[in-house]
Amino acid sequence: MQIDPWPAPRATAPVVGTVTMPGSKSVTNRALILAALASGPSVLRAPLRSRDSELMVGGLRALGVEVTGDDAWHVTPNPFRGPATVDCGLAGTVMRFLPPAAVLADGQVTLDGDPRARERPMGRLIDALRGLGAEIADDGRAALPFTVAGTGALPGGSVTIDASASSQFVSGLLLSGARYDKGVVVHHDGEPVPSLPHIDMTVAMLRDAGVTVDDSEANTWRVEPGPIAPLDLAIEPDLSNAAPFLAAALATGGRVTVTGWPARTTQPGDALRDLFTRMGALVTLDEHGLTVAAGDRLTGLDADLHDVGELTPVLAALAALAETPSRLRGVAHLRGHETDRLAALATELNNLGGAVTETEDGLAIEPRPLRGGVFGSYEDHRMAQAGVLIGLAVDGVAVENVATTGKTMPTFTTVWTELVSPR
Numbered sequence: 198m199q200i201d202p203w204p205a206p207r208a209t210a211p212v213v214g215t216v217t218m219p220g221s222k223s224v225t226n227r228a229l230i231l232a233a234l235a236s237g238p239s240v241l242r243a244p245l246r247s248r249d250s251e252l253m254v255g256g257l258r259a260l261g262v263e264v265t266g267d268d269a270w271h272v273t274p275n276p277f278r279g280p281a282t283v284d285c286g287l288a289g290t291v292m293r294f295l296p297p298a299a300v301l302a303d304g305q306v307t308l309d310g311d312p313r314a315r316e317r318p319m320g321r322l323i324d325a326l327r328g329l330g331a332e333i334a335d336d337g338r339a340a341l342p343f344t345v346a347g348t349g350a351l352p353g354g355s356v357t358i359d360a361s362a363s364s365q366f367v368s369g370l371l372l373s374g375a376r377y378d379k380g381v382v383v384h385h386d387g388e389p390v391p392s393l394p395h396i397d398m399t400v401a402m403l404r405d406a407g408v409t410v411d412d413s414e415a416n417t418w419r420v421e422p423g424p425i426a427p428l429d430l431a432i433e434p435d436l437s438n439a440a441p442f443l444a445a446a447l448a449t450g451g452r453v454t455v456t457g458w459p460a461r462t463t464q465p466g467d468a469l470r471d472l473f474t475r476m477g478a479l480v481t482l483d484e485h486g487l488t489v490a491a492g493d494r495l496t497g498l499d500a501d502l503h504d505v506g507e508l509t510p511v512l513a514a515l516a517a518l519a520e521t522p523s524r525l526r527g528v529a530h531l532r533g534h535e536t537d538r539l540a541a542l543a544t545e546l547n548n549l550g551g552a553v554t555e556t557e558d559g560l561a562i563e564p565r566p567l568r569g570g571v572f573g574s575y576e577d578h579r580m581a582q583a584g585v586l587i588g589l590a591v592d593g594v595a596v597e598n599v600a601t602t603g604k605t606m607p608t609f610t611t612v613w614t615e616l617v618s619p620r
């Protein structure tokens with residue numbers, strides 16, 4: 198247990214070091230769904246072990262899937278069966294990826310989650326599943342909790358969905374679509390879909406598993422019906438969780454390397470290379486990994502983060518430490534994340550003396566000297582990371598419920614402390 202609020206370590210010298218990230222949440226939870234729907238047993242090597250991935254494992258086990266192992270997960274699929282109950286916690290990947298799979302169960306599956314999970318956008322996905330032939334009882338709430346009444350198969354076919362609130366609606370439908378009788382064709386109709394690299398990740402992982410996917414037309418994805426091949430997959434390190442560690446170099450005039458950075462990846466965290474460069478960092482990708490070193494000055498950032506929204510909390514914290522103003526745009530959908538991240542970032546940074554304004558689709562951040570205080574984390578792992586980063590550069594910052602980082606990285610405070618205050 199961590200002391201709550203957790204006194205964030207203050208850097209006494211430039212942070213210099215090397216860190217290794219646990220596996221990617223997004224890759225692990227996609228791989229689990231694919232393995233559960235595959236035509237034979239799969240092996241997932243170096244999976245992320247965290248609240249979000251353990252919830253996915255728990256949900257799949259409730260449906261009858263066998264998952265064993267430790268450093269590698271062995272997944273043995275079985276036909277999904279109900280009755281079952283699934284706890285989605287606060288995991289977007291569980292609440293959006295599991296229902297499209299659960300509709301294939303023979304029997305009833307009830308899904309629920311944390312109180313905040315009941316407020317996260319879900320209704321469009323429920324409607325889309327109904328359009329594909331699923332029977333779902335949600336008491337008219339268009340949100341968690343709801344119950345899927347499956348018959349062991351789903352007709353599938355063509356469906357139109359407004360996925361402007363979350364790319365995960367599309368990814369969820371595509372991940373299971375090959376197992377629907379007619380496959381699935383998903384058309385998006387609405388404001389632009391956020392986090393497109395995450396949909397590219399879904400498509401790439403489906404193709405690697407032998408599924409035919411056509412994404413040649415904008416806002417339309419076609420998944421042919423057919424088997425999903427068993428996986429033997431080494432999970433990439435989580436590049437979004439690398440953000441605070443790399444930012445530690447920039448906040449202190451130091452240099453940090455993240456090992457095992459993939460040369461090619463669909464993870465949106467890869468955009469950090471460009472984003473940190475634009476803030477004045479010196480960035481090198483070589484056989485040692487990704488190294489980010491502070492340049493002469495830390496400048497603010499004017500960027501559209503629509504594709505990489507999950508990087509926003511850490512970038513906003515770093516921007517609050519920069520010498521020039523920042524504008525973070527294109528991330529209105531963050532109001533539906535673990536918390537309303539735009540409101541939470543403005544509130545918490547301003548509590549420490551910052552000058553942060555919420556805009557219609559993002560944040561405007563003016564440089565200001567910050568002071569100590571308690572930084573609220575709102576059960577949001579990335580808010581906690583943002584607060585810890587501020588505490589590295591500002592005296593007397595304590596982060597409330599830092600344990601919430603366990604959503605995607607239970608080792609966060611240990612790895613952080615070892616990096617920033619080496620013995």
Ligand SMILES: O=C(O)C1=C[C@@H](OP(=O)(O)O)[C@@H](O)[C@H](O)C1
Nearest residue numbers: 223363364365391392395506507
């Ligand atoms: O598919 C995924 O793994 C994710 C998609 C994104 O969701 P949104 O499109 O809802 O932002 C991202 O923010 C989330 O952290 C993970």
Ligand SMILES: C=C(OP(=O)(O)O)C(=O)O
Nearest residue numbers: 287288289290507534579
């Ligand atoms: C938005 C995020 O998570 P989730 O998968 O719960 O949507 C995130 O990790 O930044």
